[in-house]
Amino acid sequence: MTISINGSPVAIPDDPRVSLLEFLREHLHLFGAKKGCNQGACGACTVLLDDERILSCLTLAVQCEGRSVTTVEGLASQEGLHPLQQAFIEHDGFQCGYCTPGQICSAIGMAGELKRGVPSHVTRDLVADGIELSHDELRERMSGNLCRCGAYNGIASAIATTCGPDVERSPA
């Protein structure tokens, strides 16, 4: 009855009402994922569940039994920051930083979706092989993550240089 959180097994909470977000923050003191709206509208709580981006505020922790959660705290390695974390610094991808962990986890999930050929609302050719991470594709695919500071230009350029289909990413 455990969840793997950033590679370490953790016992699931007794109370099924505990959301994955509350579990991360209040039980495990992993404060990276943020409680923005707590109703699935802002994306600040985005984490990776079995390498797919999801909203931890709308996920019950008990639903994650036997699965693998990666939060922003699990992205850096011995060698240093995840390339996307580094890119956020270099491209001024944040101001207050509140949405940043969600943005970063979301973009890593997005890169996986591009690789798997998941179409988006702005994908013109649904049957073509390979989707280019154009300006429109990037913005559409990241629309689930709001930034109230409006650091979108920096966020978009950090992601564009790191998460395009041709850019090798280090494993999360």
Add this chain to the structure above:
Amino acid sequence: MTPFTYARANDAGDALRLGAMQGAKYLGGGTNLVDLMRETIERPVMLVDITGLPHGIEERPDGGLMIGAAARNTAVAAHRAVRRHYPVLARAISSGASAQIRNMATVGGNLLQRTRCAYFYDDEGSRCNKREPGQGCDALQGFNRDHAILGASSNCVATHPSDMCVALAALGAIVHLRSAEGERSMPLTDLHRLPEDHPELDTLLAPGELITAIELPPLAFAARSTYRKVRDRASYAFALVSVAGALDLDDAGAIRDVRLALGGVAHKPWRAWKAEAALRGQQATFENFRAAAEEELAGAQALRDNGFKIELAKRTIAAVLGELKEMP
């Protein structure tokens, strides 16, 4: 959230046994239910997690598709056969919610979304017949810009929020159900109800009944299909009006067959039967598109703030048909 117990169903029999308990609810991706539970609008005493039930997408020998109800929205939109043979479905799903939510949400759960009417959500300050039957409806005289123009009643003017269901309605999808009494199936267009005197009932599902699969019948001309969603911002917003369409033209440019369904306008995904009937056999001209749209919307009724939706729906129908006509 009010307290509840949680159990995971290993198969449909397991789910039905657990789901038979008074106050039990099935849990898919949780993107709507968990939110409603947090607002205490939904107060299940038990959640039966059915995400472990069949989620495969199977190509049928007849050319149709059978989609397990636990399939995630993303998986359906990304499936090669969906993108190739039912593009309207891939486009509708991709236009809904955000990528994170589409990764979580199941197909069965998408069908059972509750309305996003703000008065339904406001349990502390507003009256709502869908939330509390007989209480009254504050949307009728309130801010009703987002509300229904077709098929509403004096008890409820809420809209169904799904994009996916609009495409499924156009495609003639069949919903497969299972209960203790056995299995049955029905067209998706029959699953959801109009509000009439019982807006608290969104669908014809019996208590404890389980959606097991969605079947897409073969529809060759659905290769020429699309979905257009008009909303207040470019992404991550519910529809003001949306149109799912598929068009089959003969060599002379006449309409052999057509499918149309509307979202954002009614308590259920709205199959535009009248417009379809008006179009069959006609030339694919803008005038005929517009006339068919006029016929479909002839019975539309505006509330204080949503009259613009009537003209918007007509224009969107004509625009979608125009786009389909020009498709290679």
